[in-house]
Amino acid sequence: MEKNKKKSDFLHIGNKLLKWYDKNARDLPFRNTKDPYKIWICEIVFQQTRIAQGLNHYNNFIKRFPDVQTLASAEEDEVLLYWKGLGYYSRAINIHKASQQIINDYNGIFPSEYEEILKLKGVGKYTAAAVSSICFNGKMPAVDGNFYRVLSRIFADDFDVSNSRAFNYFSQLAHLIMPENVGDFNQAMMDLGSEICKPRNPLCGECPLNIDCLAFSLNKISEFPVKTKKVKATDLELKYYFVHRNGEFLIRQRKDDFIWKKLFEFPLEISDELIPFIKSVKNVHHKLTHKNLSIEIFNVEVYSEEAWKAFIDENDYIITNVENSHEKSFPKPLENYIQKYDVSYKFL
Ligand code: SF4
The missing domain is CATH 1.10.340.30 (Hypothetical protein; domain 2)
Structure with a gap:
């Protein structure tokens, strides 16, 4: 000037x-x-x-x-x-x-x-x-x-x-x-x-x-305006496990200072006992301001009551269902995933 x-x-x-x-x-x-x-x-x-x-x-x-x-x-x-x-x-x-x-x-x-x-x-x-x-x-x-x-x-x-x-x-x-x-x-x-x-x-x-x-x-x-520097978005991979049984599924509130702090999410890991219950996986790409996310969401339908109870006992997850989940805030990709989960426990 x-x-x-x-x-x-x-x-x-x-x-x-x-x-x-x-x-x-x-x-x-x-x-x-x-x-x-x-x-x-x-x-x-x-x-x-x-x-x-x-x-x-x-x-x-x-x-x-x-x-x-x-x-x-x-x-x-x-x-x-x-x-x-x-x-x-x-x-x-x-x-x-x-x-x-x-x-x-x-x-x-x-x-x-x-x-x-x-x-x-x-x-x-x-x-x-x-x-x-x-x-x-x-x-x-x-x-x-x-x-x-x-x-x-x-x-x-x-x-x-x-x-x-x-x-x-x-x-x-x-x-x-x-x-x-x-x-x-x-x-x-x-x-x-x-x-x-x-x-x-x-x-x-x-x-x-x-x-x-x-x-x-x-x-x-x-x-005009002149802008030279572009902030480069970094890539980030995430894995989630949608652990469900009879229309109920498990969630937890994020505590750390990373993205999506205080929002609810699915488990980030599961026990070896639950691995045989993985039915499918969905890949989702989602853009945040400075991050390109590649998210894998595993559909884990737990047929065994014993395995379901054991996993819940070992972790501090909240059990919820589609209706109650509306009372909580989820990151957009997880919310979209829940919307596809029908009350008849099937994915639409
Ligand atoms: S201020 Fe913006 S809209 Fe107005 S004449 Fe200039 S460039 Fe056009």
């Missing part, structure tokens, strides 16, 4: 954006509130989930946990259950812990300062800026991928968005165009980034900023 860029030269861009937002803001349930609890939940829900996909989940979550007190006093398993379908379950675990932090450290009152909000478990600079600006008139831009994209195009700026300094760099650029009403500005940038200045095929003809956008006037939109 050139050192001589002055705010007074660019402030009109932010003001234009606000005017556009006044008329075009998306009508979303969390737009009608300044309740920091609801804004916080919505920011976390929609961080990695598209609005259309997550809206029902958000509404159900707020219905069950309408305030920080209700959330803090709930069991973690129930919070995970209400997060079902949104993925990235560590977000739900963090939300739950942060709600208890608010009760214990802030007397149950949501902190209003950016620096304090940032102390909550699972809250990063983006979320803290969004909540403090929307609910408390805070003055920090909520810089995320939308900001990187829109700003790099407006300024035809080739700063690499995968650079570790990108956040600070684009925060400075954001300050150049940022008007007084930072809360609306942040929401306007979110809307512009997702509705108009999309990653592919942006709708420049409809964009309120097209006159000011350097990439547009240079006809170089496809060159």
Whole structure:
């Protein structure tokens, strides 16, 4: 960024954006509130989930946990259950812990300062800026991928968005165009980034900023944002054993800090006595953000009551069935597998 860029030269861009937002803001349930609890939940829900996909989940979550007190006093398993379908379950675990932090450290009152909000478990600079600006008139831009994209195009700026300094760099650029009403500005940038200045095929003809956008006037939109480093996904192999008998099967909650922490899963190993009961194996491929999983799920139908009891006695598994398993959260590939298991103990 050139050192001589002055705010007074660019402030009109932010003001234009606000005017556009006044008329075009998306009508979303969390737009009608300044309740920091609801804004916080919505920011976390929609961080990695598209609005259309997550809206029902958000509404159900707020219905069950309408305030920080209700959330803090709930069991973690129930919070995970209400997060079902949104993925990235560590977000739900963090939300739950942060709600208890608010009760214990802030007397149950949501902190209003950016620096304090940032102390909550699972809250990063983006979320803290969004909540403090929307609910408390805070003055920090909520810089995320939308900001990187829109700003790099407006300024035809080739700063690499995968650079570790990108956040600070684009925060400075954001300050150049940022008007007084930072809360609306942040929401306007979110809307512009997702509705108009999309990653592919942006709708420049409809964009309120097209006159000011350097990439547009240079006809170089496809060159921005610049991203050089791609995070390479690693491969990981997992084996699960779906041990079942008469419509019941065995599960356990994951404790370790690895993927799928706190979700329920099938046994990862079985005793030698159960090996003869393996009927089939299913191979599943599943992608996480930075992992490509190859999962083998063995169908172990235990005909012998003695072997079934011995295995249960030796391990701390929970016995469940299809109906009761709906009360628990499973990783997606295992949930899909259970859905194929019919109550008549057959695979459909
Ligand atoms: S003119 Fe096009 S590239 Fe520029 S900000 Fe608008 S939508 Fe994005």
